[in-house]
Amino acid sequence: xxxxxxxxxxxxxxxxxxxxxxxxxxxxxxxxxxxxxxxxxxxxxxxxxxxxxxxxxxxxxxxxxxxxxxxxxxxxxxxxxxxxxxxxxxxxxxxxxxxxxxxxxxxxxxxx
Amino acid sequence: xxxxxxxxxxxxxxxxxxxxxxxxxxxxxxxxxxxxxxxxxxxxxxxxxxxxxxxxxxxxxxxxxxxxxxxxxxxxxxxxxxxxxxxxxxxxxxxxxxxxxxxxxxxxxxxxxxxx
Numbered sequence: 001x002x003x004x005x006x007x008x009x010x011x012x013x014x015x016x017x018x019x020x021x022x023x024x025x026x027x028x029x030x031x032x033x034x035x036x037x038x039x040x041x042x043x044x045x046x047x048x049x050x051x052x053x054x055x056x057x058x059x060x061x062x063x064x065x066x067x068x069x070x071x072x073x074x075x076x077x078x079x080x081x082x083x084x085x086x087x088x089x090x091x092x093x094x095x096x097x098x099x100x101x102x103x104x105x106x107x108x109x110x111x112x
Numbered sequence: 113x114x115x116x117x118x119x120x121x122x123x124x125x126x127x128x129x130x131x132x133x134x135x136x137x138x139x140x141x142x143x144x145x146x147x148x149x150x151x152x153x154x155x156x157x158x159x160x161x162x163x164x165x166x167x168x169x170x171x172x173x174x175x176x177x178x179x180x181x182x183x184x185x186x187x188x189x190x191x192x193x194x195x196x197x198x199x200x201x202x203x204x205x206x207x208x209x210x211x212x213x214x215x216x217x218x219x220x221x222x223x224x225x226x227x228x
Contacts, residue, residue, distance in 0.1 A: 001171075001172070032215040034215075034216070034217075036219075041222075042221070042222075043205065043219040043220060043221045043222055044156065044205070044219045045219075046216065046217075046218070049215070049216065051215070089155060089156065093215070094215050098144060098161075098209060098215065099146065099158055099161055100146070100158065100207075100217060101158060102155045102156045102157075102158075103155065104154070104155045105153075105154070105155050107153075
């Protein structure tokens with residue numbers, strides 16, 4: 001099955017700085033890579049996603065890059081704000097059953 | 113759009129009882145729903161894939177006789193934790209795949225289960 005690794009597990013940045021979270025996956029059949037933001041006690045919210053036929057996607061302060069050959073993808077948040085503080089999960093999926101397999105999560109703290 | 117509800121949001125039960133959790137897609141049809149389990153400060157662990165009109169597909173290590181899944185309609189899937197024990201206490205979250213957007217999963221708000 002799919003194995004998704006995520007680093008770092010915790011990340012603290014000053015407000016206004018950038019944050020980068022990296023994930024690797026193992027199953028070459030995975031072709032869809034979403035990123036979710038989860039605040040304490042709440043549901044995961046999709047913030048951006050990328051498909052395997054695209055190398056990079058940007059949405060305002062958030063961008064995701066994908067290197068399918070190396071099987072890794074990254075989330076970039078620029079000009080971070082305190083409200084960006086949350087746990088971020090990457091996931092890989094889109095195979096035959098469309099299951100998602102999640103990374104271990106990154107707890108991001110943006111220091112005002 | 114793409115709203116998923118889950119009921120109940122919180123349940124406390126005695127050891128040995130069974131608990132049913134409902135997951136509903138409110139404004140779209142979902143032939144496939146997924147059930148996850150999340151321990152505090154940990155990731156979402158996929159338990160099973162729920163397919164409308166057919167048997168659920170369970171991930172390795174998940175007891176299908178303990179975690180009964182029924183997907184009776186295009187908008188409802190239920191997870192029943194049978195003979196619950198304290199180690200079953202966890203945050204259970206469902207997600208539903210929007211037919212109109214084949215890959216995207218939308219999550220319910222989760223159910224906090226505490227087994228005494």
